[in-house]
Amino acid sequence: MASRDVMRSTTRGFRRYYNPEVGGELRMDTNTNVLGSNPAAEKYIREQREDINGYPNTYSDGLRDALASLYGLERENFVAGSGSDEMLDVSFKTFTEWGDGCVMPVPSYSLYDYFIKMSGGKPLASELTEDFQLDVDDMVRSGAKVAIVPSPNNPTGNSFRQKDLEDLLRRFGGIVVIDEAYGEYSDSSMISRVGEFDNLVILRTFSKAYAMAGLRVGYAAASLDLADMMNSVKIPYSLNKIGEGAAIAAVKDQEFIERSKKMVAEERPKLAAELRKLNFGPYPSDANFILAASPIDHSVLVSELKKKGVMIRDFGDKRRTENCVRMTVGTAELNKIMTDRISEVLEEFG
Numbered sequence: 193m194a195s196r197d198v199m200r201s202t203t204r205g206f207r208r209y210y211n212p213e214v215g216g217e218l219r220m221d222t223n224t225n226v227l228g229s230n231p232a233a234e235k236y237i238r239e240q241r242e243d244i245n246g247y248p249n250t251y252s253d254g255l256r257d258a259l260a261s262l263y264g265l266e267r268e269n270f271v272a273g274s275g276s277d278e279m280l281d282v283s284f285k286t287f288t289e290w291g292d293g294c295v296m297p298v299p300s301y302s303l304y305d306y307f308i309k310m311s312g313g314k315p316l317a318s319e320l321t322e323d324f325q326l327d328v329d330d331m332v333r334s335g336a337k338v339a340i341v342p343s344p345n346n347p348t349g350n351s352f353r354q355k356d357l358e359d360l361l362r363r364f365g366g367i368v369v370i371d372e373a374y375g376e377y378s379d380s381s382m383i384s385r386v387g388e389f390d391n392l393v394i395l396r397t398f399s400k401a402y403a404m405a406g407l408r409v410g411y412a413a414a415s416l417d418l419a420d421m422m423n424s425v426k427i428p429y430s431l432n433k434i435g436e437g438a439a440i441a442a443v444k445d446q447e448f449i450e451r452s453k454k455m456v457a458e459e460r461p462k463l464a465a466e467l468r469k470l471n472f473g474p475y476p477s478d479a480n481f482i483l484a485a486s487p488i489d490h491s492v493l494v495s496e497l498k499k500k501g502v503m504i505r506d507f508g509d510k511r512r513t514e515n516c517v518r519m520t521v522g523t524a525e526l527n528k529i530m531t532d533r534i535s536e537v538l539e540e541f542g
């Protein structure tokens with residue numbers, strides 16, 4: 193058997209990502225849009241007549257033009273690719289030198305550690321405060337080359353304070369990447385301000401509110417200079433023609449995004465109240481999911497719930513989210529199914 197010593201030293205400890213066995217369960221574990229596939233993107237796919245023999249546009253100019261008009265920016269403020277995960281990869285590849293510190297809040301998105309190490313960087317953890325806000329002084333003191341900050345944060349759900357993000361942008365000596373994967377659900381996006389800060393990179397995705405995770409489309413927005421650097425590092429053609437065409441159609445259908453936002457804004461407090469009745473401890477959320485402390489053992493809850501056909505995500509073994517689970521906010525109907533199944537598990541194992 194080959195020893196893992198053949199691997200590059202910085203990636204030797206890697207293990208595969210979340211890959212559960214699924215068989216028709218209700219998926220409340222991935223924070224995708226519960227209203228179902230994006231209708232404009234689906235229509236585009238049904239009707240499209242793309243020549244798949246030809247390459248896509250090298251830098252996805254069509255999608256970058258659509259995003260420029262959506263946000264009142266320029267095409268050259270954008271980088272497009274295969275999910276915001278590719279944009280994370282490109283961010284660290286572009287701005288991290290071998291051995292550079294890259295600072296990230298704890299708890300936050302688990303793949304940051306992976307992408308930083310992939311680029312030869314050194315992950316530096318910055319503890320969030322008691323109420324899951326940024327410790328800006330600590331991040332500045334880290335002396336890191338890149339700071340990666342998800343807002344709203346995954347898995348905690350809250351957005352970081354605008355004044356803290358501005359403070360970080362002004363005082364941090366390196367590049368600040370704000371991952372707005374759930375930005376559509378929050379009122380405090382920084383995307384329109386990429387011209388104001390020459391160290392700001394915003395990451396966005398079509399996987400969550402846009403309901404297109406299966407097509408793998410994401411983008412970054414930054415000043416013209418930073419975006420040009422990132423475009424020259426990213427893999428050319430990494431966004432395929434069909435994904436680009438579907439994303440352009442989806443950008444032009446903002447009614448679906450507004451409908452999705454409204455549904456989450458209405459259902460999130462109702463779900464939190466229902467969870468409180470079941471003795472969970474839900475945390476405040478600005479996203480389409482809720483992190484909550486479980487009243488029974490987290491792993492029993494998650495595995496027994498799966499047997500009843502509902503999947504939620506387990507964060508109970510991780511520091512700062514001890515015994516917590518994360519669940520997507522569903523429609524009223526889906527939330528009822530989920531909380532009914534949860535109360536059955538609590539009756540059996542509570």
Ligand SMILES: Cc1ncc(COP(=O)(O)O)c(C=O)c1O
Binds near residue numbers: 223278373399
């Ligand atoms: C905070 C955060 N960033 C990035 C991603 C990756 O999204 P994508 O599907 O665009 O690669 C996720 C997905 O869960 C996420 O939660």
